[in-house]
Ligand SMILES: Nc1nc2c([nH]c(=O)n2[C@@H]2O[C@H](COP(=O)(O)OP(=O)(O)OP(=O)(O)O)[C@@H](O)[C@H]2O)c(=O)[nH]1
């Protein structure tokens with residue numbers, strides 16, 4: 543039997559304060575009935591994803607989309623069909639959403655999303671909704687005070703909400719001291735802190751998760767962390783992306799997009815190859831390597847969650 547291919551456009555409508563997202567419950571008599579979903583539906587013949595999105599949100603919720611941006615594309619194999627979920631983040635809309643087809647509709651706080659049952663294909667979407675578009679990787683820094691000043695500036699002035707503490711130059715004890723201080727500062731801004739290193743670090747510091755080097759990623763048989771923590775990893779090619787998906791990473795960086803002064807000998811991916819790799823990654827991917835904030839929109843347009851950078855945020 544040839545599986546049906548179904549192309550669906552769906553919407554992540556985020557509240558103005560960025561804290562809540564709108565979800566709807568599928569009627570009990572349809573496919574995946576009773577589960578919660580992001581409003582949307584199948585593309586009609588010759589429709590683009592964005593056209594379908596506009597039509598579906600009008601039909602299902604009575605709202606008119608004014609501005610939207612791609613969030614993530616998810617390919618998923620159900621037993622009876624291959625589905626492509628083309629998910630958009632709605633930046634501006636007119637009207638008050640309500641269930642025009644009688645379905646339950648609810649604004650849900652980001653940190654409560656996990657308590658709602660969603661279809662199997664939705665896991666990457668939930669992660670994408672919860673993550674920002676910028677991922678700060680901290681620079682090597684000798685002095686803790688200088689480090690904290692720079693981190694504070696990025697949180698305050700650049701609005702950074704996702705931080706990776708990378709400090710290969712520090713001895714293990716010094717790393718823990720810095721991590722404790724960084725965590726305190728991140729908490730003040732409601733930002734998440736991931737430790738670059740071994741998962742066991744979380745036993746000493748209750749940070750939000752761990753970032754794995756690609757080498758460490760490739761050595762693992764399974765996810766080394768609880769689901770309640772974030773797991774990210776560095777990737778550079780399809781094999782590493784597949785491994786990240788296999789062990790259940792929540793998101794990854796993919797690099798180098800451009801040649802950088804720190805790795806002049808490595809061939810950059812460029813946007814074309816990057817887009818090809820991201821398309822089937824099935825998790826949020828941050829573009830890394832010579833990225834600045836000016837690249838964030840382009841990164842989103844080719845399917846990325848956004849950009850990861852040291853230099854553009856570490857000043
Ligand atoms: N809208 C939406 N569909 C999803 C999500 N996750 C997911 O697996 N799907 C699947 O994608 C398909 C979407 O179809 P749909 O039933 O919404 O399509 P539609 O609005 O055009 O309805 P219709 O076919 O009854 O006219 C279903 O098979 C559904 O199970 C999601 O978050 N939102």
Ligand SMILES: [Mg+2]
Nearest residue numbers: 581582583584
């Ligand atoms: Mg629908």
